[in-house]
Amino acid sequence: MQRQQQITDWLSGLYPQQEFSLAPASADASFRRYFRATFADGSTKVVMDAPPQHEDCKPFLHVGRLFEAAGVHVPHVYAQDLELGFLLLSDLGNTTYLQALDADSASRLYGAATNTLIKLQLSSKANKLPPYDEALLRRELNLFPEWYIAKHLGVTLSEKQKAKLEEVFKRILSNNLAQPCVYVHRDFHSRNLMVSEPPHPNSLPGVEEANEKENFLTSPGVLDFQDAVYGPITYDLASLFKDAYIKWEEAEIIDWLIRYWEKARKAGLPVRADFGEFYRDYELVGAQRHIKVLGIFARLYHRDGKSGYLKDMPRVMEYLHKACERYIDLKPLLNILLELNAQIQQANKEGAAS
Secondary structure, eight states: OHHHHHHHHHHHHHOTTOOEEEEEEEEOSSSOEEEEEEETTSOEEEEEEOOTTTOOSHHHHHHHHHHHHTTOOOOOEEEEETTTTEEEEEOOOSOBHHHHOOTTTHHHHHHHHHHHHHHHHHTOOTTSSOBOOHHHHHHHHHHIIIIIIIIISOOOOOHHHHHHHHHHHHHHHHHHHHSOEEEEOSOOSTTTEEOOOOOOGGGSOGGGHHHHHHHHHHSOEEOOOTTOEEEETTHHHHHHHSOTTOOOOHHHHHHHHHHHHHHHHHHTOOOOSSHHHHHHHHHHHHHHHHHHHHHHHHHHHHTTOOOTTGGGHHHHHHHHHHHHHHOGGGHHHHHHHHHHHHHHHHHHHHHHHO
16 A cells, blocks of 8 residues: 555656546556556556566666557656656556457457567667577576476476477577567567557647557557567567467468468568468477466466466467477477376376375
């Protein structure tokens, strides 16, 4: 409640002549929380509460400026107090892609999302964002044996299994690092994309009103971009179409990927000329992401006490299994996953018997 009172005092200082109410908007997997301020004229803004002892707002501000300059519909920053850890942002609405996606809307919404992605990728410049280099990719992969296998499953890998896992990690890294680099959001999925709604007139920066309205109605709002990097061109596509929170038929996904690939080639982006090779890149970068995500979800549960992500693990594991079945470079990992499953089943049987 102390933080909420600080937010109220801060907003009152910014808008001394305006009455407003404050209500929780959302929280995420970090220490950040969001509050929606509703003013007497009906307009709304969002306050990001990022306690400075836990969160650094500077990456959010830096990436936000890059993305906004690229024409991506991110929250506009009206005010900031980095000592307190408060940012005042434009309100991108209440409706996530996850809430809105259905059989009727999927093609339209995903088409808008890939248009935004192409816009972002075309604006990419080296040395503006941290590189998605081997050290970072490997740190993410290592979450899997540490948090998913050892902590979540309670299994110790044999030396042979460790060697096979390392072999697969090297193959994945080799592919990921060979891909052309662009700006990568890193979590470009249905919970971080907002369905655009016509804004309240008083919520818009005055001189940008016409452009902002157009942006609202044609592009998804994009959130949670502060961890963006410069890395593999297929990464955000894997986030979008191999989504941990919603699943589509493979034929539909391939159709959406082909549409992206055709638009990207036409725009001059450095995607592979052969769709089969492009799809393999997408699959191998997806394997890296799913290995990481399983580790992160396990860590969120065991370290941070957040159990909500456990229900999404089977979907992520299914994506990983399918990729491993399809590509010989990933077959050793498939064998490890099957062995782990057999070990868990055997342990459960022994536990039930005793």
